[in-house]
Amino acid sequence: MGNYVGEYEQKKSVETEDKILGYLKLTGRTNIEDLSTKVGISSTQLIKILSIIRQKREFVFFIDGNEVYMPGYERERPKEVVKEIVKEVVKIPCKHCGYLSDPNAEKCPNCSAPIKA
Numbered sequence: 001m002g003n004y005v006g007e008y009e010q011k012k013s014v015e016t017e018d019k020i021l022g023y024l025k026l027t028g029r030t031n032i033e034d035l036s037t038k039v040g041i042s043s044t045q046l047i048k049i050l051s052i053i054r055q056k057r058e059f060v061f062f063i064d065g066n067e068v069y070m071p072g073y074e075r076e077r078p079k080e081v082v083k084e085i086v087k088e089v090v091k092i093p094c095k096h097c098g099y100l101s102d103p104n105a106e107k108c109p110n111c112s113a114p115i116k117a
């Protein structure tokens with residue numbers, strides 16, 4: 001009867017392995033802690049199971065710091081949106097001719113009158 005427990009544990013571990021691989025395939029790259037929380041095991045257990053999976057299955061994944069990733073399944077990370085900062089140029093009208101010129105300019109480009117008082 002001792003075999004029953006062994007079989008049960010084996011079944012359970014295969015289930016856990018499938019769960020882990022499922023998440024890995026889905027995300028491509030995930031944080032070890034996040035993954036262990038999702039599967040419902042500790043991160044130490046997860047790392048242990050990952051090495052077991054690596055030994056008996058053909059799935060290729062790598063552990064990179066606190067992340068685990070599966071090449072080929074990695075989603076393209078969303079590119080950071082670079083906000084274009086448009087500098088608002090405030091122009092001031094020339095007191096002499098009304099021409100809008102840069103406030104840093106010394107002279108009005110239109111009539112050469114001094115901008116700064």
Ligand SMILES: [Zn+2]
Nearest residue numbers: 094097108111
């Ligand atoms: Zn002017």
